[in-house]
Amino acid sequence: MTSQPTLQQSGSGPANPDGHGSGLQAGLKNRHLTMIAIGGVIGAGLFVGSSSGIATAGPGILLSYALVGTLVVLVMRMLGEMSAANPTSGSFSAHADRALGGWAGFSIGWLYWFFWVVVLAVESTAGAKILSDWIPAVPQWGWALIVMLVLTATNLVSVGSYGEFEFWFAGIKVVAIAAFIVVGLLAVFGVLPGVHADQASFSNLTGHGGFLPHGPGSILTGVLLVVFSFMGSEIATLAAGESEDPQSAVTKATNSIIWRIAVFYLGSILVVVSLIPWNDKAITDKGSYVAALDSLGIAHAGQIMNFIVLTSVLSCLNSGLYTASRMAFSLGQRGDAPKVFARTTGRGVPRTAILVSVAFGFVAVFFNYKFPDTVFLFLVNSSGAVALFVWLVICFSQLRMRRIIQREAPEKLVVRMWLYPYLTWAAALLIVFVLGYMLTDTEHDGRETVLLSLLVAAVVLVIAVVKQKLAGGHGHRAAADETAGTEQIPAG
Numbered sequence: 001m002t003s004q005p006t007l008q009q010s011g012s013g014p015a016n017p018d019g020h021g022s023g024l025q026a027g028l029k030n031r032h033l034t035m036i037a038i039g040g041v042i043g044a045g046l047f048v049g050s051s052s053g054i055a056t057a058g059p060g061i062l063l064s065y066a067l068v069g070t071l072v073v074l075v076m077r078m079l080g081e082m083s084a085a086n087p088t089s090g091s092f093s094a095h096a097d098r099a100l101g102g103w104a105g106f107s108i109g110w111l112y113w114f115f116w117v118v119v120l121a122v123e124s125t126a127g128a129k130i131l132s133d134w135i136p137a138v139p140q141w142g143w144a145l146i147v148m149l150v151l152t153a154t155n156l157v158s159v160g161s162y163g164e165f166e167f168w169f170a171g172i173k174v175v176a177i178a179a180f181i182v183v184g185l186l187a188v189f190g191v192l193p194g195v196h197a198d199q200a201s202f203s204n205l206t207g208h209g210g211f212l213p214h215g216p217g218s219i220l221t222g223v224l225l226v227v228f229s230f231m232g233s234e235i236a237t238l239a240a241g242e243s244e245d246p247q248s249a250v251t252k253a254t255n256s257i258i259w260r261i262a263v264f265y266l267g268s269i270l271v272v273v274s275l276i277p278w279n280d281k282a283i284t285d286k287g288s289y290v291a292a293l294d295s296l297g298i299a300h301a302g303q304i305m306n307f308i309v310l311t312s313v314l315s316c317l318n319s320g321l322y323t324a325s326r327m328a329f330s331l332g333q334r335g336d337a338p339k340v341f342a343r344t345t346g347r348g349v350p351r352t353a354i355l356v357s358v359a360f361g362f363v364a365v366f367f368n369y370k371f372p373d374t375v376f377l378f379l380v381n382s383s384g385a386v387a388l389f390v391w392l393v394i395c396f397s398q399l400r401m402r403r404i405i406q407r408e409a410p411e412k413l414v415v416r417m418w419l420y421p422y423l424t425w426a427a428a429l430l431i432v433f434v435l436g437y438m439l440t441d442t443e444h445d446g447r448e449t450v451l452l453s454l455l456v457a458a459v460v461l462v463i464a465v466v467k468q469k470l471a472g473g474h475g476h477r478a479a480a481d482e483t484a485g486t487e488q489i490p491a492g
Helices: 030-042 044-085 089-099 102-134 140-157 159-188 216-231 235-242 246-255 257-275 283-285 288-295 301-333 350-368 375-383 386-408 422-438 446-471 473-483
Strands: none
Touching: 030 159, 030 283, 044 089, 044 102, 044 216, 044 235, 044 257, 044 283, 044 288, 044 301, 044 386, 089 102, 089 140, 089 216, 089 235, 089 301, 089 375, 089 386, 102 140, 102 301, 102 350, 102 375, 102 446, 140 159, 140 235, 140 301, 140 350, 159 246, 159 257, 159 288, 159 473, 216 386, 235 301, 235 350, 235 473, 246 257, 257 288, 283 422, 288 301, 301 350, 350 375, 375 446, 386 422, 422 446
């Protein structure tokens, strides 16, 4: 017998020995997974947060996006390798549990859940602000409530209804960015019919103080401003667990991540900084994409972008609630959360996990309205660095999981991390460097974000270690692993 963790098939199977439901079901179609994978990498932060990055780094923000994009590609490759070999609704949390130990799976799973329930409050408030501007008769808190209730109901119906909503939300985002890039490039090349854009030119990349007007250091500052807009690319690996062919879904999502980041992030930001000078005040006053559309004389550019941002917000809310509930479900399966979290309805929906997640989201919304500068600010900052923690845990999990897979089921290595283990270590070191650099950043609250996030992570880690010691190490997982790890999700 080996003392190393073993590779198990962790389809969601019959997770409820007390007879409540039949576990998660394969209710996501291929088109759902494709659009979730494409749209998951496009967060509302791309539209809203890019203006501050451009103002800080100038055209050099492209290098910031390229650096973070490369890091995400590497991390997704590692996650894809583990998830293709062992698809599970817990994704990286379940992989960390097996590769590093129960303390790791517990800690990163709860931190990830915490991140997304705070996101629910942030995004619902952002969406409510847009809607209240359109229909002021309904107060902003009322719109936040309506949005949360509608998407909660959607997630409670079935995983297929989540997939259908996300298909259309993500589809609108994808079409909008694709159209923006095409129209923008036509303007830059001077062939856009009916539009004479005086400022549009690739010379904007170097003509206003150079490509790096604030020096090379601004690239790293830009990294701090854009890194969190990439959170969500891993959602496809969680959702794949509820598809008819999880391994194929994970493989496709992993292989397409390069062109998705290249097109939607680098492509659209390149168009923005080519259409107008990076130091144009309109970028910070109106937002980068609205300013770019305005420069082309497109009527109602602000309202068009508000609609796209609203769609992105709803998409983020929809996926955030789904992701938080599935992580809670997985934690319940593994005994790291109350068992009731792992119960599902006859439609394969983890109702309790959804309701608990949205309840915390509602509480966070309340804090946002009553205590925006104290309690809510603490929640936002204390969850801000979780993305980097997740990526770091994925790196260390993959370093060990590769050896486990090679030893026990080498035929499952259908996705392989490039230049293992060198690129894995390089990615881990880059993440540590970014965290360290954030500690020097006082202008954009980087230090406060890292310190508060580390504080919350330390508390969760202490709980995990104490819980594991009280339970006698891994012994408490045997029954859960035997139940949850031996059967695939039933098809259909």
